[in-house]
Amino acid sequence: MRVLITAGGTTEKIDEVRAITNHSTGRLGSLIADYFYEAGATEIVYICSEQAKRPKHIQKMRELPIVSVQDLYQTLTKELISASFDIVIHSMAVSDYYLEGTASQDVLTTEIVKQLNQHPDMSQEEAVKQGLELAFHEMTSANQPKKMSSALPTVYFQLKQTPKVIRQIKKIQPHATLVGFKLLVDVDSTELVQVASRLMEKNDADYVLANDLSQIKGDQHVGYLLQQDGSYTLFQTKQAIAKGIVEATMKGVN
Amino acid sequence: MRVLITAGGTTEKIDEVRAITNHSTGRLGSLIADYFYEAGATEIVYICSEQAKRPKHIQKMRELPIVSVQDLYQTLTKELISASFDIVIHSMAVSDYYLEGTASQDVLTTEIVKQLNQHPDMSQEEAVKQGLELAFHEMTSANQPKKMSSALPTVYFQLKQTPKVIRQIKKIQPHATLVGFKLLVDVDSTELVQVASRLMEKNDADYVLANDLSQIKGDQHVGYLLQQDGSYTLFQTKQAIAKGIVEATMKGVN
Known part of the structure; x- marks a missing residue:
């Protein structure tokens, strides 16, 4: 057995x-x-x-x-x-989730506003979702810090479902x-x-x-x-x- | 001593x-x-x-x-x-941070779009920031689940700096x-x-x-x-x- x-x-x-x-x-x-x-x-x-x-x-x-x-x-x-x-x-x-990336409030806000303005063809919903994806994606490349900064007043995590x-x-x-x-x-x-x-x-x-x-x-x-x-x-x-x-x-x- | x-x-x-x-x-x-x-x-x-x-x-x-x-x-x-x-x-x-709240992509997107449309007087940056705050705030009241759902493809955490x-x-x-x-x-x-x-x-x-x-x-x-x-x-x-x-x-x- x-x-x-x-x-x-x-x-x-x-x-x-x-x-x-x-x-x-x-x-x-x-x-x-x-x-x-x-x-x-x-x-x-x-x-x-x-x-x-x-x-x-x-x-x-x-x-x-x-x-x-x-x-x-x-x-x-x-x-x-x-x-x-x-x-x-x-x-x-x-x-149930793994950490895809972290982002400061400024990075997140800037990316969402950028997507809203660059894509007048998209609905606001789509542009906001794209901004969210890109903000966290940018942080997950090789430049992800070895220790997260402790100086930010607010930090966001994006978590994705695990298989x-x-x-x-x-x-x-x-x-x-x-x-x-x-x-x-x-x-x-x-x-x-x-x-x-x-x-x-x-x-x-x-x-x-x-x-x-x-x-x-x-x-x-x-x-x-x-x-x-x-x-x-x-x-x-x-x-x-x-x-x-x-x-x-x-x-x-x- | x-x-x-x-x-x-x-x-x-x-x-x-x-x-x-x-x-x-x-x-x-x-x-x-x-x-x-x-x-x-x-x-x-x-x-x-x-x-x-x-x-x-x-x-x-x-x-x-x-x-x-x-x-x-x-x-x-x-x-x-x-x-x-x-x-x-x-x-x-x-x-350095505590968890203020969690939000699904849909709740987050809906709240940001709502703030963008309800506040033509605000800059887009301000409206997006307000949407972010409100989306997580809504989740942190008494209705916060005892065990987070595992069914969402993407989840966001908002973390605030600890004293x-x-x-x-x-x-x-x-x-x-x-x-x-x-x-x-x-x-x-x-x-x-x-x-x-x-x-x-x-x-x-x-x-x-x-x-x-x-x-x-x-x-x-x-x-x-x-x-x-x-x-x-x-x-x-x-x-x-x-x-x-x-x-x-x-x-x-x-």
Whole structure:
């Protein structure tokens, strides 16, 4: 039985000293990895961020560290292409956006006004959108500073959507059992289960672990493990979730 | 001898799961705190971020945890008002900006076009600036989502400058010996020393430790400890910097 697990959270660099991070301790992923090891998995690949909690048995696993979404995308794709996996657990909190560029208020305003005046043929909407694109694009070339200036009263960031990493998994390995994760904040359980079902469908996942940040406190961790037929199992602790995921997915493999 | 030390890096919240962080392990600050303890400081207040490295002797110090710049500002000000300190070491990496709000490309474009058309009396520059302000302002009221949508192709952040925390220190305690820190990335030593001198002057610091990220690797850490007369001492390791700062500042106290 070969298992691939992602754990922790990605970090998108702003400059050499600043970053946009996704909180995630990686603790749940580390527990899942340990349960798989104890259940006799022959190979476990553990893709994780630097800060992520490592499994107890990490020495018996292959650890692949990543930082950004792009790192994760490349590392995961390479693994999935080079060997087949029975089970893939994608528990990493992946940034939905990367930083395209930064701009001061003056640069942004000047570029928008320039586009408005240079393109009388365009609608104002189009000219403003073009100005926004160009202002940030200009800042992202080789002249991007190594440390952002701290002297500006107002700064703007432009963030672009990252490709959905989870979507790759079944495309490359349609026969793997895939578990996706959906974290929401302070919603009711009906909404949580609905959103998780959509994630399952879009990404061809076999299970989705749906959870709500407001119901996570240390090892107390409410989680709904959804199956494709719409049924789910409710767990109350990280340990129970981890064990539940390992047992459910191993059934499919045997 | 009463000493106050800040260490680690601040974190500015984006939503319940995302944040903008300043990398800083807090290791140098923790070493400085331990040297002060070993040199006989009677009280050490250690203001630090959650992730920051703690001194070995933290049990003998008063630890005050903070997250954001605003937390730091309040905690530091409260300490400085309530008791006098002989020495203040401000080694924390403080975010220069906080997140004022987020906006989609559509909201931003619509607001700018609206301001352009509603204010024929304004220059285009003024109308665009007003549109930028209003677009982000609308998003920052109570309706700010607990978790940012991941469905938008492009998102904008508006960041506003934070008050300079270091500037408060000598204003409240003019008789304390203050050590400021300046980190640059990949500049020559002349520029580094010049920028650090300006920081010293602006904030009435007695010493500034100037360092360059490209010359830091684990405990190997090049640091210039500048004095007000323009002279400086060059150190090569974190331990040497920490010891150098403790010895220099204690001379002033005795």
